[in-house]
Amino acid sequence: MSDSESYPKLPRNTVNRYGKPRGKYDYTTIHSIVNSTPILHISFPTPSASDPFPAILPMLGFMGSFATPSSPLSAPLDLYLHGYISSRLMRLGSSPGHGEEEGFPLTIAATHMDGLVLALTPNHHSYNYRSAVLHGYATAVEGVEEKLWAMERITDNVVANRWENTRIPPTKTEMTSTQILKVRIVDASAKVRAGGPSDDRADMKNEELRAKTWVGVVPTWTAFGQPVASAENRVKEVPGYLKEYLEGKNKEGRSNAENAVLGVK
Amino acid sequence: MSDSESYPKLPRNTVNRYGKPRGKYDYTTIHSIVNSTPILHISFPTPSASDPFPAILPMLGFMGSFATPSSPLSAPLDLYLHGYISSRLMRLGSSPGHGEEEGFPLTIAATHMDGLVLALTPNHHSYNYRSAVLHGYATAVEGVEEKLWAMERITDNVVANRWENTRIPPTKTEMTSTQILKVRIVDASAKVRAGGPSDDRADMKNEELRAKTWVGVVPTWTAFGQPVASAENRVKEVPGYLKEYLEGKNKEGRSNAENAVLGVK
Incomplete structure (x- = not known):
C-alpha cells in the first residue's frame, strides 16, 4: 500500500497472529494511525520490584519532525507526548540502567x-480495526522552541487551527508547568483488519443456520457532535475552522469505517 | 455517586493529579467503564531482561461473576479477557516468581x-473522559462451563443477544482454540472529567480575547452506522435485536457525552 520505509522487524514487534494479512511495518501506516488517535495508551515498567504491574496512562500525542516540520507521514518521525508526567514516570526518567x-x-x-x-x-466474530504499538526511549523536551512547536502541534491535533485562535504564546508559568516528552522510536508495528466475516465451510453449508443468522459488518467511528458553548462564551457563531474540522472528522471517520467494510486497508 | 464498595487505595493506583475531583475507586464506576469499552488495553511485563518495554495488547473483555452471574456492577467482579494469548504472555503465565x-x-x-x-x-484545553486502570493476576479458564459462560458474555458485550442468534454451542476445536483469561483484580481506580472549560482569571478579564475565542465542549462518542450485509448474507432484514442494540448504543453514547458537557459524572 505504501512506498514508505519501514521499522525493523524484531521479535518483540513482529505480528505473529494473522501476521501475513494484518501485520504492517511501514512508516505511513503506523504514523497515520498514531496521528489520528485522540487518546494514546502509554505503558512503562514500574520501578519497584515489589510492584509487578506496568503502568498505563492515557495521553495525548502526535508524530512529527522538529528538524523538518514539513516531513510527510512516510518520513522518520519522533513521537511527542503531552500530559502530566507522573512522579513514577519522572523517577524512572532519572534512573539509569537502560543500557546504552x-x-x-x-x-x-x-x-x-x-x-x-x-x-x-x-468464534468468527471480530472487529475491523487499525492498531499500532510502538517502542521507544523518552526524554523531556527542554528547548523552548521545540517545546512550543510540540505544544502547537498537539493542540492542533485536537482541533486543526485551534492554537492560533486562542491566547498564545503560553505564559512562563504555563511553559514550565507543561511537560512534553519526545520519544525516539526504535521499533513499531501495526495490525489492520478490514473486510467482512469469514466463516468455516461447514457452517456456510448449513442452510438453516444461514437462513436465520444475519452476517455482515456494522461500521463504527468516533462521532463529533454539535459544539455546546459555555455560559462564559462570548462568540455568537461556532467558528468556521471548528465547524469544518468537525465535519471533516465525521466524514473521515465514517468513510474509514465504510471502506473497511469493503476490505480497503 | 455510588453506594458500592471500593477498591483499596494503594500508592500505585491512587490518582494524584486532580485526584480530589476526578479520582474514583468504587466498583460501580470502574466496572461500568470497563463493560462499556469495546477495546481494552492490556499491559504486562516482558519476560526478557534485554527487552525493557512492557507489552500492550488490545483485547476484548468484560467484568462479571461466574459464581453469581446476576451480580450487579456494584458487586465484586472478575475481569474476563478473550483473545489470542501470545506466546510471550503464555510464557509469563507458566513462569513462577510473582510471590504468593x-x-x-x-x-x-x-x-x-x-x-x-x-x-x-x-493550556486549559482538555478532554471529557472516563478512564479506568485495573491491576490483577490472570489465569487461564480451564472449566468448560465457566469458559462457555465467559464466551457468551463476551459475544453479547459486542452485540446484546448475539450469542443465541448464532451457531452455538462452539465445536470442540473452537473451544480448545479459544482462550479465556480470568483476572482477579487486586486494585483499580478511575478518573472522570466532565464539564466545560475552566480558564484563569486573567484570561477571563481579557475582553478582546473572549470576544474572538469560542469556548465550550464538543461532545464525542462511538457511532454505530447502518449494518452492511455480506454478499453471503441470506437474512433479508437487519434483525430487531441488532437494530435495537445499535440504536441504544448511539443514544447512550450521545447522551453520556451530552451529560458530560453539563458536568454530570
Whole structure:
C-alpha cells in the first residue's frame, strides 16, 4: 500500500497472529494511525520490584519532525507526548540502567475500532480495526522552541487551527508547568483488519443456520457532535475552522469505517 | 455517586493529579467503564531482561461473576479477557516468581473520550473522559462451563443477544482454540472529567480575547452506522435485536457525552 520505509522487524514487534494479512511495518501506516488517535495508551515498567504491574496512562500525542516540520507521514518521525508526567514516570526518567540508550523505555498503543464483524459463529466474530504499538526511549523536551512547536502541534491535533485562535504564546508559568516528552522510536508495528466475516465451510453449508443468522459488518467511528458553548462564551457563531474540522472528522471517520467494510486497508 | 464498595487505595493506583475531583475507586464506576469499552488495553511485563518495554495488547473483555452471574456492577467482579494469548504472555503465565500470588500480573486500561474541551488558552484545553486502570493476576479458564459462560458474555458485550442468534454451542476445536483469561483484580481506580472549560482569571478579564475565542465542549462518542450485509448474507432484514442494540448504543453514547458537557459524572 505504501512506498514508505519501514521499522525493523524484531521479535518483540513482529505480528505473529494473522501476521501475513494484518501485520504492517511501514512508516505511513503506523504514523497515520498514531496521528489520528485522540487518546494514546502509554505503558512503562514500574520501578519497584515489589510492584509487578506496568503502568498505563492515557495521553495525548502526535508524530512529527522538529528538524523538518514539513516531513510527510512516510518520513522518520519522533513521537511527542503531552500530559502530566507522573512522579513514577519522572523517577524512572532519572534512573539509569537502560543500557546504552538515552531516556526511559515506553510502549505506546494507538487503536481505532472501524466496525463490528458479525459472523455465523461467535468464534468468527471480530472487529475491523487499525492498531499500532510502538517502542521507544523518552526524554523531556527542554528547548523552548521545540517545546512550543510540540505544544502547537498537539493542540492542533485536537482541533486543526485551534492554537492560533486562542491566547498564545503560553505564559512562563504555563511553559514550565507543561511537560512534553519526545520519544525516539526504535521499533513499531501495526495490525489492520478490514473486510467482512469469514466463516468455516461447514457452517456456510448449513442452510438453516444461514437462513436465520444475519452476517455482515456494522461500521463504527468516533462521532463529533454539535459544539455546546459555555455560559462564559462570548462568540455568537461556532467558528468556521471548528465547524469544518468537525465535519471533516465525521466524514473521515465514517468513510474509514465504510471502506473497511469493503476490505480497503 | 455510588453506594458500592471500593477498591483499596494503594500508592500505585491512587490518582494524584486532580485526584480530589476526578479520582474514583468504587466498583460501580470502574466496572461500568470497563463493560462499556469495546477495546481494552492490556499491559504486562516482558519476560526478557534485554527487552525493557512492557507489552500492550488490545483485547476484548468484560467484568462479571461466574459464581453469581446476576451480580450487579456494584458487586465484586472478575475481569474476563478473550483473545489470542501470545506466546510471550503464555510464557509469563507458566513462569513462577510473582510471590504468593497465583497467576501473572496484568494492567488493564479502559478509556472513553466524551468530548473536546476548548478553553481560552491551549493550556486549559482538555478532554471529557472516563478512564479506568485495573491491576490483577490472570489465569487461564480451564472449566468448560465457566469458559462457555465467559464466551457468551463476551459475544453479547459486542452485540446484546448475539450469542443465541448464532451457531452455538462452539465445536470442540473452537473451544480448545479459544482462550479465556480470568483476572482477579487486586486494585483499580478511575478518573472522570466532565464539564466545560475552566480558564484563569486573567484570561477571563481579557475582553478582546473572549470576544474572538469560542469556548465550550464538543461532545464525542462511538457511532454505530447502518449494518452492511455480506454478499453471503441470506437474512433479508437487519434483525430487531441488532437494530435495537445499535440504536441504544448511539443514544447512550450521545447522551453520556451530552451529560458530560453539563458536568454530570
